[in-house]
Amino acid sequence: MSKPSEFLWYIPNDTKAGHRGDASDPDHNSLDTLTTQAKALEEHGWKGALIGTGWGRPDTFTLATALVARTTSFEPLIAVRPGYWKPANFASSAATLDHLSGGRVRVNVVSGPDELAAYGDQEGDQAQRYARTKEFMRLVRRLWTEENVTFNGEHFQVANSTVAPRLVPLGDRRHPKLYFGGASEAAERVSATEADVQLFWGEPLDGVRERIERLRTLGRALDRDLPPLEFGLRITTLVRDTTEQAWADAEAKVVKMAEGAAGSWQDHRHGIAVGQQRLLDLAAQGDVLDDNLYTAPGKFGGGGAGTTWLVGSAEDVARSLRKYEDLGISYFVLSDTPYLAEIKRQGTQLLPLLT
Structure with a gap:
């Protein structure tokens, strides 16, 4: 029997408001505002929330x-970047918070x-970037599950390293799950061998089905030595009370985006990744x-999950989320704005149909 799916939300740790047709909020990033959202998630059936990362926004791990x-009970899905963190520093911080x-x-x-460059990091080409990510994930997992770790990689090295405190297994959970995204060939090779959960953005069902099959095949070809890869969306x-109202509101939001009234800020302003381009091409x-x-x-400034x-x-x-679930998706990270109102609305109306 497969385990039930898990549903998370999104906590917007940025000094700017979201970009789905909503207005700016001067208290958008206050601890009280974000705590209110996290507590509402607990009260309305959500497991936790993704907290994004990027230079120029508040530090994700601190938040x-x-x-x-x-x-x-709120569970943060903490976004982290190799290069911003060294593996041992991150493994220790995450073990402590866990x-x-x-x-x-x-x-x-x-x-x-x-x-x-703003935080003193540099990367080479795509192959180098994902080679470093692969080392980061492999070493962090070893530091969580082994003692006296010595590792001499191309990008990271540690000698006789033991992270404290030691992680305590919780059922079959030996360590925090490592989620990972990316649609390029280099990214998929990392996910197939190192990730616990591959996150997809909102592609059509056929695209997600094809990528799941490819990743499973790739994991076998690359001799994955971890439990089977899981998948998330x-x-x-x-969501609105009726289909008609939902589409009317969605189209009105896009009109605002087209007029520039909603802003066009998004996390992908530093270059268009393969996964982002796949969405834009849809x-x-x-x-x-x-x-x-x-x-x-996507035509008018929406990026990433927007x-x-x-x-x-x-x-x-x-009904649509169930179809993704039938393909093998078991982790869902949903969101809409305004965040607090939608946490409550979707927690009350949507989650009972899925859990």
Whole structure:
């Protein structure tokens, strides 16, 4: 029997508001505002939330720590970048927070473009970038599960390293799960061998099915020595009481985006990654794909998980998410704006249809 799917949200740790047609909030990034969101997630059936990362926004790990201290069951999916962190530093920090929180830490390893020079980092070409990511993930996992680790890689080295505190297994969980995204060939080779969970953005069902099959085949070809790779979906879900109201609101938001009234800020302004380009290219196939995958936002500034939206009533969106689940997706990271109102709405209307 397969385990039930898990549903997370998104905590926007940025000094700017979101970019899905919502207005700016001067208290958007205050600890009280974000704590209110985290507590609402606990109260409305969510497991936790992704907390994004990137230079020029508040530090992700610091925010995750603060929210863990103010909640009781909220699980942060903490985005981290090799190069911003060294493996041993990160392994120790994450082990400490995992210990203090009773095993609530999840990790999303990010390799996309960033303002590397601003924090003293540099990268070579794509092959070098993903080779470094592969070493980072392999070494962090070893530091969590082994003692007296010595590692001499091309990018990272440690000698006789033992992280404290030691992680305590919780059931079959030996360490925080390592989530990873990326659609390039280099990224998929890393995911197939090193990730616990591969995160997809909101592609049509056929695209996700094909990528799952390819990653499973690749894992076998590369002699993956970890438990089977699991899969997740990061997507915007626009839910309203009726199908008609959902589409009216979705189209109105896109009109604002087209006028520039909503801003065009997005995390992918440093260059377009392969996965992002795949989403942008979907608009050429039509404004609506599958049953209710809305591609128009990507034409007008929507990026990342805001490029495509699942639109409809709670029943419509639940039906679509079930189809992804049937393909093998078991982790869902959903969001829409305004964040707090949507945490409550979707927690009340959508989650009961899925859990």
